[in-house]
Amino acid sequence: MATTVVIGTQWGDEGKGKIVDLLTGYADVIVRFQGGNNAGHTLVVDGKKFIFHLIPSGILYGNKLCVIGNGVVLDPAVLLEEMDDLAANGMTISPELLKISLNTHLIMPYHKAMDHAREAAKSEGKKIGTTGRGIGPCYEDKIVRNGIKIADLLDPELFRDKLEENLKYKNFLFKELFNTDTISVDEVYGQYQEYAEKLAPFATNVSVIIDDARKADKNILFEGAQGTQLDIDHGTYPFVTSSNTIAGGACCGSGIGPSKIDCTLGICKAYTTRVGEGPFPTELFDETGDQLQKQGVEFGATTGRKRRCGWLDGVVLQEAVRLNGLDGLVVTKLDVMSGISNLKICTSYDVNGRTFKCMPSNIRQTQAAKPVYMDIDGWDEDITGAKSIDDLPVKARNYLKAMEEIAGIPISVVSVGPGREQTMLINNPFEKG
Ligand code: IMP
Numbered sequence: 001m002a003t004t005v006v007i008g009t010q011w012g013d014e015g016k017g018k019i020v021d022l023l024t025g026y027a028d029v030i031v032r033f034q035g036g037n038n039a040g041h042t043l044v045v046d047g048k049k050f051i052f053h054l055i056p057s058g059i060l061y062g063n064k065l066c067v068i069g070n071g072v073v074l075d076p077a078v079l080l081e082e083m084d085d086l087a088a089n090g091m092t093i094s095p096e097l098l099k100i101s102l103n104t105h106l107i108m109p110y111h112k113a114m115d116h117a118r119e120a121a122k123s124e125g126k127k128i129g130t131t132g133r134g135i136g137p138c139y140e141d142k143i144v145r146n147g148i149k150i151a152d153l154l155d156p157e158l159f160r161d162k163l164e165e166n167l168k169y170k171n172f173l174f175k176e177l178f179n180t181d182t183i184s185v186d187e188v189y190g191q192y193q194e195y196a197e198k199l200a201p202f203a204t205n206v207s208v209i210i211d212d213a214r215k216a217d218k219n220i221l222f223e224g225a226q227g228t229q230l231d232i233d234h235g236t237y238p239f240v241t242s243s244n245t246i247a248g249g250a251c252c253g254s255g256i257g258p259s260k261i262d263c264t265l266g267i268c269k270a271y272t273t274r275v276g277e278g279p280f281p282t283e284l285f286d287e288t289g290d291q292l293q294k295q296g297v298e299f300g301a302t303t304g305r306k307r308r309c310g311w312l313d314g315v316v317l318q319e320a321v322r323l324n325g326l327d328g329l330v331v332t333k334l335d336v337m338s339g340i341s342n343l344k345i346c347t348s349y350d351v352n353g354r355t356f357k358c359m360p361s362n363i364r365q366t367q368a369a370k371p372v373y374m375d376i377d378g379w380d381e382d383i384t385g386a387k388s389i390d391d392l393p394v395k396a397r398n399y400l401k402a403m404e405e406i407a408g409i410p411i412s413v414v415s416v417g418p419g420r421e422q423t424m425l426i427n428n429p430f431e432k433g
Contacts, residue, residue: 001217004263004429005250006330008227009320011274012245013300013307014267015332015415017041020223021057022413022423026430028218029065030056031210033253034243035225036073036107036138038131040301048089053302054079056223059086059097065213067206070103071243071253073138074150075112076195095201101255102151102203106192108163110170110183111137117178128239129276131302139232139242141166150203153196160189207255214260219430222250222261228320229274229359236359236366239278247324263429265412266326268317268403270334273307275300279366282310282346296336311373313346314406319359321407328412328427331403334396335416340378345402346371376402384417388424 006023008014021043024030037053044050045060054074058064068074083093111134118137119127130136141147146166152158164185171182213220224245229235231245243249247264251257271292274280284292289309292298298307320326337343349356349369360366379395386392389400404411412427 001214001219002262002430003214003220003222003256003260004265005222005224005247005261006265006267007224007247007320007324007326008245009266009268009324009326010227010272010313010316011229011280012039012225012227013273013275013298014227014269016224016267017043017052017057018415018418018420018423019265019267019330019332019413020221022420022425023221023430024056024058024061024064026219026428027058027064027221029067029210029213029220030058031067031069031206031220031222031250031254032056032072032225033069033222034071034245034249035241036133036135037075037078038133038135038241038302039225042301050086050089051301053082055082055086055093055098058221059093060091062091062097064097065209066098067209067254068098068100068104069206069254070101071249072104073107073135073142073243074100074104075107075133076192076199080195080198098202099204099206099209100150100199100202101206102149102154104150105138105142105147106150106153107134107138108148108166109188110167111141113174113180113183114170117174117180121178127277129278133302136242150199153192154200154203156193156196159192159196160185163189163192210254210256214256222254224249228323229316231323234319234323236278237363239276239363263327264324265328265330265429266320266324267330267332268320269332270312270337270399270403271296272310272313272316273298275303275305275307279363279369280308280310281315281349281366281369281371282313283308284310288340291340292336296333311344311346311371312403313371315346315349315357315359317403317407318357321409326407326409328410328429329403329407330413330415331400331411332415334400334414335382335384335422337378337396337399338383339380343376343378343399344373345376345406347374347406348372374402384422386416386424389414389426
């Protein structure tokens with residue numbers, strides 16, 4: 001048995017969906033522990049397309065326990081829609097297969113309205129480019145202790161009381177500050193009581209469930225959303241999401257102790273992308289950037305926005321290794337680099353004449369960071385059919401070697417295409433003795 005955390009090492013969209021899908025094959029329990037429906041990935045199974053924002057995709061197996069931890073912020077409308085979509089495809093989700101923490105905070109209609117109103121009120125350069133799903137305002141209420149948990153929703157009196165209190169304050173802001181529509185207590189109450197009835201059978205203490213699974217020698221996979229540089233504490237603040245996206249978040253966000261995590265894998269795209277606003281030192285504004293965007297089909301899964309593209313950033317990679325205590329690296333989309341003759345990897349930043357080997361904490365310094373690059377030869381061969389490292393051209397192997405050297409940890413998996421079979425599984429965390 002093993003517990004493994006999978007984390008994005010960059011700004012999200014590293015291809016976690018595919019790797020989680022692969023590792024799910026070996027896992028008994030899959031746990032989401034932070035974020036909400038700002039995340040998303042698409043899986044095609046037997047010709048049917050499934051889009052997952054909240055439920056771990058492991059649900060498709062029909063025999064894996066899927067868990068939504070307390071660290072997630074949950075929009076009940078989105079969850080129920082996801083469940084309805086699955087049901088329409090013949091997969092009715094039973095409470096035996098899906099467990100949701102009673103401590104999970106709910107995204108309320110006023111969180112979404114606030115997310116939009118705030119972004120609209122910000123001037124250019126200050127906008128975060130959020131996904132507009134109410135993620136930040138929901139976490140904000142949690143931290144100031146005004147949040148509404150599933151346990152509160154299931155107590156109608158407590159729920160109404162909290163809702164009224166919240167809306168008194170929020171409606172004042174909508175009306176007086178943002179000049180937008182106010183929200184009716186009765187409407188939200190009625191709607192959420194319907195959700196309560198549907199969610200109640202799934203709500204439970206997931207910390208106990210995870211602990212029981214661990215003691216029963218089950219393999220448990222913790223599925224991170226977004227990426228290390230979007231972490232609220234360690235990312236490029238304020239251009240981040242509102243949760244702890246790093247591996248430590250798996251503990252706080254699900255109720256497992258740190259000593260019970262056996263392995264942490266970091267997913268790293270062979271180049272870098274970012275959606276939304278914020279600093280991105282290795283961003284490319286030239287043809288190579290366009291090429292990566294097109295060859296990599298870089299569009300956001302949740303919002304459909306075009307992703308910004310750039311060279312691999314070794315500073316970002318080293319941050320991820322340290323902040324997450326990574327044991328192994330999963331390199332994705334190596335195939336997208338084929339056909340670019342001169343590759344570059346950033347090894348440090350020059351910030352107004354000063355060398356930085358780690359991310360500056362001052363956002364103006366991060367914005368001013370000029371990447372210092374090492375050059376590395378590219379390759380022309382199509383590598384999408386490679387089955388092992390030995391099948392790769394020497395130059396592609398050299399690129400991987402450079403990544404390993406910069407990271408200082410071994411590569412566990414290399415992905416050379418979207419298909420399950422286009423994956424070289426060098427070291428499987430669930431198959432260690
Ligand atoms: P929020 O999470 O909607 O508040 O958005 C905050 C920032 O995180 C924005 O720049 C988003 O584009 C980014 N973001 C949120 N979720 C994801 C994701 O799953 N992948 C990549 N970027 C994300």
